[in-house]
Amino acid sequence: MSDDEQLDPRIVAALRDLPAASNEIRDAHIAEALSHISPSVSQRSAQRSPRRWLAVAAALAVLVGGNALYASLSPSTDSTVSPRNSAVTTVPTKGSVCDAGLAGYTIVGTYSSAGSVREVWTSKQNLVVVDQTSCAQLGTITHPAIVASNNGCAGFSLGAGNQAVGTYSVAGTELTLVATPTELQIHGGSSCEVIASYPLPVGP
């Protein structure tokens, strides 16, 4: 656009020259934002200090620093989605910690339980829950029999204290996994009803 010529290119370059955020800060920002997916969580978080990301960053530096390093060093099969975000080339950090031992599985998401982060992975046959710190498998859940449906959850409210783990597909049917304080729930259908529920895995 010709009007750009009216601003010194060095000024434009300087405007765009912003040092990238550290992995810890970026992960902390995103982790905090993701906690607001749940309305119940967002109400509590609204009372938090806006500088909470600093504390979260410090914690994440310890918890997922190794993960970020892993993600940055691992040969990635992902393509860069946007040239304006060249740093974004890896799978979401939360799901990449324990994938080395889970060939054939794809990440569903994570949830927190007993002070630890759990990863849930899915294959054609089952769900596997692993501890993100040790990558130890805590439990395996065989997929329940489901009625094929094209309707995924169109949106529903999580109960207080529940966590949306993620969505996944079985036999072409999209399902949503929710972690309550005591169990894992599989939701599906247009009304997002609970199709099956299982006690939270606590160990092998």
Add this chain to the structure above:
Amino acid sequence: MNISSAPDDLLIQRAKRGDSVATDALLRLHYDSVRAVCHRIVVNKADAEDATQHALISIVRALPGFDGRAKFSTWVYRIATNAALDEVRRIRRRPTPTDIDATFVLPVADATGAVEAQMDVAQALALLPEEYRTTLVLRHVADLDYEEIAEIQGVPVGTVRSRLARGRAQLAEILGNQDTSTGRHNPDERNT
């Protein structure tokens, strides 16, 4: 398809349904853009990081209501801009500025009037009126066209043009570019 290589549309649809993995990927895709806008509008680093955090939270909260009428990136920029401006207003309400990063020295032009190689554009930007600064950032940092900026700011395209022209002139003046300056920056000219 790996989720990080999925097109925005697919990620958006999944994120709108509360898919945390898709939301995570979507936030990472747009993180640098959001942060750049916040830093250039807010200036102070710590406050800009807070604005970035607030913007990301606002995006997550507003995602279910994203209707696709605007481009997703434009929608994201609007939220980031609003979060940054909210932060600027919050800063103004502080009793006294105590953060040393919030203060700076006005750069001085050299004898030839050329822009100094080491000029701090971010600090000069902070001297501009808020509407000029925001318009410049959306144009030159976010690469938005006039129509998109007008949509975000809720003003006619003509206003965007005039804000850009005045903002550029003032920025160049502050930085000592004598091609467009008429002397030292005069705060009284801000709203002319």
